[in-house]
Amino acid sequence: MSADTQQRTIRCLVAKVGLDGHDRGAHVISRALRDAGFEVIYSGLHRSPEEIVQAAVQEDVDVLGISILSGAHNTLVPKVVDGLREYGAFKDTLLLVGGIIPEEDEADLREMGVAEVFGPGTSTDEMVGFIRENVPER
Amino acid sequence: MTALVDRLLAGEHRALARVISKIEDRAEGYRDIVAALHEHTGDADVIGITGSPGAGKSTLVDKMAAAYRERGLSVGVIAIDPSSPYSGGAVLGDRIRMGSTVGDMDVFVRSMSARGSLGGLSTATTDAVRALDAFGKDKVIIETVGAGQNEVDIVRTADTVAVLVPPASGDDVQMLKAGILEIADVFAVNKADLDGADRTVQQLREMLREATVPTGHHGVDVLDGDSENDREEAENWEPPIVETVANRGEGVAEFLDALADHAAYLDRSGEREAVERQRYAEEIRTLLRTDLQDALDAEIQRRGGIDELARRVAARETDPYTVADELLAPIESCLDEESATR
Numbered sequence: 001m002s003a004d005t006q007q008r009t010i011r012c013l014v015a016k017v018g019l020d021g022h023d024r025g026a027h028v029i030s031r032a033l034r035d036a037g038f039e040v041i042y043s044g045l046h047r048s049p050e051e052i053v054q055a056a057v058q059e060d061v062d063v064l065g066i067s068i069l070s071g072a073h074n075t076l077v078p079k080v081v082d083g084l085r086e087y088g089a090f091k092d093t094l095l096l097v098g099g100i101i102p103e104e105d106e107a108d109l110r111e112m113g114v115a116e117v118f119g120p121g122t123s124t125d126e127m128v129g130f131i132r133e134n135v136p137e138r
Numbered sequence: 139m140t141a142l143v144d145r146l147l148a149g150e151h152r153a154l155a156r157v158i159s160k161i162e163d164r165a166e167g168y169r170d171i172v173a174a175l176h177e178h179t180g181d182a183d184v185i186g187i188t189g190s191p192g193a194g195k196s197t198l199v200d201k202m203a204a205a206y207r208e209r210g211l212s213v214g215v216i217a218i219d220p221s222s223p224y225s226g227g228a229v230l231g232d233r234i235r236m237g238s239t240v241g242d243m244d245v246f247v248r249s250m251s252a253r254g255s256l257g258g259l260s261t262a263t264t265d266a267v268r269a270l271d272a273f274g275k276d277k278v279i280i281e282t283v284g285a286g287q288n289e290v291d292i293v294r295t296a297d298t299v300a301v302l303v304p305p306a307s308g309d310d311v312q313m314l315k316a317g318i319l320e321i322a323d324v325f326a327v328n329k330a331d332l333d334g335a336d337r338t339v340q341q342l343r344e345m346l347r348e349a350t351v352p353t354g355h356h357g358v359d360v361l362d363g364d365s366e367n368d369r370e371e372a373e374n375w376e377p378p379i380v381e382t383v384a385n386r387g388e389g390v391a392e393f394l395d396a397l398a399d400h401a402a403y404l405d406r407s408g409e410r411e412a413v414e415r416q417r418y419a420e421e422i423r424t425l426l427r428t429d430l431q432d433a434l435d436a437e438i439q440r441r442g443g444i445d446e447l448a449r450r451v452a453a454r455e456t457d458p459y460t461v462a463d464e465l466l467a468p469i470e471s472c473l474d475e476e477s478a479t480r
Contacts, residue, residue, distance in 0.1 A: 008163045009253060034227035041249050044234035051240040055233060058246050060155035088152045138159075 010135055012063040015043040015052045017080070020070035025098065029065065032124035038063075038131075049076055053083030056093060062135050065096040073101055073109065081112050092136040098122070143174045146273055151243055154273045158248055161265040172265045175272040182214070182271035182278045183401055186293035188321075189302030194328040195281050196235035198302065198384035198393070203245045204238035205390055206277050213239075214270030214278045215247045216263060218292065228252075232281060246270065260292045261428070264421060267295065290321060295417060297410065298400045300324040300393070303342065305335035319345060322377050324396045330381035330389065342379050375403050430469075437465055 014030045016023055023045055033040045041059050043052060056064050064084075068076065077097060084090040090113065097109055098118040106117045115134060118127055142160075145153035157175075160168040185202075187195050196217065203213045217232035230249035239245040248266065252259050263280060270278045282293050293299055301322035327338050378396045382389035404410035438444050450456050 008165070011159075030229055034229050037227045039228045039230060039249075039251055039253075041230045041233055048241070054241060054243060055247075057151055057243075058155050058248055059233075060152075060159040088150075089155075138156075 010038045010063065010131065011041070011059060011061045012038050012065060012131070013041045013043065013052070013056050013059060013061040015047060015055070015064065015066050016045050017047055017049060017052055017066055017068060017076045018070055018072050019046060020068060020072070021045060022069045023067075025069070026067040029067070029098065029124065029127070032128065033131075036128040036131075049079035049083060052080050053087065053089075056080075056084060057087045057089045060089075061093065062138075063094045063096065063131055065098060067098050068101070069099040071100070073097060073099075074105060077109060077114065078112055092138060094131065094134055094136055096127075096131075140174065143171055146175070146269065147178060149274065151246065154246065154269060155248070157269045158266045161269065162250060162253070162262050168265075172268060175268050178272035179268050180271070182267070182275050183298075184267055184271075184278045184280065184296045185397060186280045186282070186296030186299040187302065188282050188290075188293045188299065189328075190304065191283055193302040193304045194382075194384045195283075195302055196232040198326065198328060198382060198390070199232075199279050199281050200236040200238045201384055201387050201390045202277075202279060202394065203236070203247075205394055207239060207242060207245060211276040212244045212274065213246070214267075214273070214275035215245065216266055216270070216278070216280045217247065217249050218259070218263065218280070218282045219249065219251050220283065246273075246275065260295065261421075261424060263292050264295050294321055297404060297413070298323045298397050300326055300397065302326050302328050303338055304329050305332050305338040323375065323400045324393070325377055325379045326382050326389075326393055327379060328382045328384050331383045331386075335381060339379055339381065346377060346379075373403070373407055375400065375407075375409075433469070434465060437468070441465070 012033050014026050014033070016026055026042065030040045030042045041055065041061065043055060052064070052066070055061075064080075066073075066077065066080065081090060081095070084093060084095075095114050096116050096118065097114050101109065101117050101119060109117055116130055142153055142157060146157050157171055159165070160171060187199055189195050199215055199217070203215060206213050215236070217230070217236075219228055219230045219232060228251035230251060233247055233249055236245075236247055250259070250262065250266065267278050267280065280293060280296055299321050301319075301324075303325060305327055325342055327335055327342070329335070378399070380389055380393045380396050382393050384390065404413070438447065441447065447461050451458055451461065
């Protein structure tokens with residue numbers, strides 16, 4: 001007999017990948033997610049795809065949000081996706097990309113397995129709502 | 139469920155990560171998982187690191203992990219951060235400072251937050267340590283902010299506890315008086331390159347002397363000069379003070395040596411087993427308390443909820459003792475029956 005109260009908390013990793021020092025957006029997002037009651041792990045700047053994969057796997061995050069403003073998304077995102085697959089973490093991690101992503105690249109990113117691309121002007125409420133609706137069942 | 143345990147024991151990182159999530163979430167079946175893991179534990183050396191915010195805990199833990207990896211040991215880290223009492227959310231930032239071992243999956247870093255129920259955190263931490271131990275980690279490091287009883291409780295589950303003190307801050311030494319002095323097996327004065335480090339070391343030494351001489355459990359014998367008798371008694375551990383500059387890696391080797399000395403002392407003196415038994419006794423009590431509490435909460439719910447009971451007491455229809463007796467009666471009669479049939 002156990003009446004343990006379950007307390008599932010949504011965990012997110014907000015990640016900056018590659019040579020891109022613009023982290024204002026990532027900070028704002030981290031705080032918004034925290035204020036929504038999520039647990040947020042912020043990667044810090046200039047992380048390699050391997051570091052992001054390691055953190056996402058070990059922290060068992062529900063959501064991985066990658067912020068890229070450098071234009072290198074087409075090379076960096078696939079590396080993260082491959083890494084997640086390698087550790088069996090791809091299918092139950094909601095993968096989001098934010099930053100400056102040209103419209104014509106969005107379809108490719110979705111094809112790779114990115115659930116949504118959030119560009120400039122996205123409200124934080126919109127993002128929180130999307131996460132709540134699409135967080136993977138476990 | 140057993141599949142998950144098997145995958146963890148087989149060394150699958152994702153399974154270990156998921157088990158810790160289930161422990162944190164109190165997800166259905168987590169108790170069975172932890173129960174199944176227990177027999178595979180007992181090999182890891184568990185080290186607790188605590189100290190005031192900004193003392194350099196994460197940086198030191200990072201350097202420790204790197205040093206252990208150089209010696210071929212695998213490492214698990216549980217970094218605990220506070221959560222917001224308002225939203226329940228948290229930004230867990232310890233990971234940022236752990237850059238020395240990136241890309242090395244044999245260093246498993248997990249960030250945890252208090253999630254409102256503070257008592258639950260020490261249970262969750264103990265269970266997460268168990269998962270890392272069963273996974274086969276040689277060293278498990280628990281990192282907490284050293285403020286408040288809960289943090290102290292958590293860090294006490296470690297075999298060896300190190301307290302980090304930044305220099306030149308009388309306040310920090312003051313803080314040590316509030317109960318953290320007693321739990322330290324090793325002190326590290328970090329940022330020892332800053333002004334005031336020497337003074338901090340001195341202050342610490344002073345405080346330790348004050349703490350050990352009059353209150354040591356056979357302090358009176360010492361005063362009597364009965365040194366013969368004294369020597370025959372079990373040796374006492376005196377916490378060493380190590381100076382470190384964690385961000386440059388200075389003093390880390392000496393710090394690890396001090397931790398190893400303490401581990402050797404635990405084995406030599408038989409303290410390890412004594413402490414372990416005490417810890418398990420405490421854990422059983424805690425589990426029973428929370429389980430019984432949950433069972434009683436359910437019973438209270440069946441009787442109209444705590445507010446209704448409180449209303450009746452306030453209206454002088456009944457009194458708190460009678461209410462408590464009524465709620466406990468079924469449990470007590472069950473236990474009486476059990477012991478009668480035995």
